[in-house]
Amino acid sequence: xxxxxxxxGQVACExxxxxxxxxxxxxxxxxxxxxAACARAIxxxxxxxxxxxxxxxxxDRAEDEEAGATVVNGEAPGAMxxxxxxxGIPFVQISTDYVxxxxxxxxxxxxxxxxxxxxxxxxxxxxxxxxRAAGGTHAILRTSWVFSAHGANxxxxxxxxxxxRDRLTVxxxxxxxxxxxxxxxxxxxxIAGALGSKPGLSxxxxxxxxxxxxxxxxxxxxxxxxGLSCEVQDIPSxxxxxxxxxxxxxxxxxxxxxxxxxxxxxxRQGLARVLSDLQEISE
Numbered sequence: 109x110x111x112x113x114x115x116x117g118q119v120a121c122e123x124x125x126x127x128x129x130x131x132x133x134x135x136x137x138x139x140x141x142x143x144a145a146c147a148r149a150i151x152x153x154x155x156x157x158x159x160x161x162x163x164x165x166x167x168d169r170a171e172d173e174e175a176g177a178t179v180v181n182g183e184a185p186g187a188m189x190x191x192x193x194x195x196g197i198p199f200v201q202i203s204t205d206y207v208x209x210x211x212x213x214x215x216x217x218x219x220x221x222x223x224x225x226x227x228x229x230x231x232x233x234x235x236x237x238x239x240r241a242a243g244g245t246h247a248i249l250r251t252s253w254v255f256s257a258h259g260a261n262x263x264x265x266x267x268x269x270x271x272x273r274d275r276l277t278v279x280x281x282x283x284x285x286x287x288x289x290x291x292x293x294x295x296x297x298x299i300a301g302a303l304g305s306k307p308g309l310s311x312x313x314x315x316x317x318x319x320x321x322x323x324x325x326x327x328x329x330x331x332x333x334x335g336l337s338c339e340v341q342d343i344p345s346x347x348x349x350x351x352x353x354x355x356x357x358x359x360x361x362x363x364x365x366x367x368x369x370x371x372x373x374x375x376r377q378g379l380a381r382v383l384s385d386l387q388e389i390s391e
């Protein structure tokens with residue numbers, strides 16, 4: 109039995125669709141503000157593997173509440189990883205492109221130097237470091253620009269605004285790979301399964317959708333597939349100030365995924381599936 113931390117988040121919802129036999133822990137059963145309780149839940153469940161699909165994702169709020177974000181994104185995964193190491197089972201931790209400083213224009217490799225620009229990135233980096241320090245079988249899966257039919261994300265925001273307006277201004281100087289939550293969930297399951305028999309595959313990996321695109325380009329494809337006539341006007345990040353700095357370069361080198369027989373998904377196909385899911389939900 110696979111134990112999943114998270115129940116209502118984007119990746120957790122897709123894991124539930126792909127692996128309904130897994131056990132999912134919401135905040136009522138395992139609150140990530142209590143790392144010891146998370147470790148205890150693992151020891152009590154005695155699972156075959158653990159996937160942490162829960163996190164503090166409020167990037168801007170983390171700037172004002174870094175201590176809280178670090179408990180959820182740093183200390184809790186560390187406690188989970190140590191419990192998994194004690195039991196000798198694989199642990200999969202989802203991380204982010206925000207651990208990098210966003211400089212340059214080449215895709216970031218898993219072994220590149222990190223340099224978070226803000227509190228959210230620092231909190232996720234703390235979770236990575238704690239996971240590695242636990243010394244058990246693990247995979248850290250960094251991803252970017254997650255979207256699905258669930259929760260709050262860029263696709264759903266664009267659909268809402270695009271249906272109400274004739275024109276939107278969208279940032280054009282941040283580039284990365286939009287990633288369907290369904291593909292992240294599928295990769296987590298494949299990696300957890302492989303680590304069970306091949307612990308030597310432990311390490312840090314990248315998963316993002318292809319091809320890389322700007323937020324403005326992403327918005328245009330959303331409107332094209334959704335049949336919305338909303339015009340997208342490119343603007344620089346400086347014209348859209350936010351509390352937390354976002355990386356300009358979120359490109360990720362995902363070539364190491366081939367060790368698990370995985371490759372970058374085409375986010376445009378994933379977008380078509382999400383739009384279909386949203387249509388079914390609305391009917």
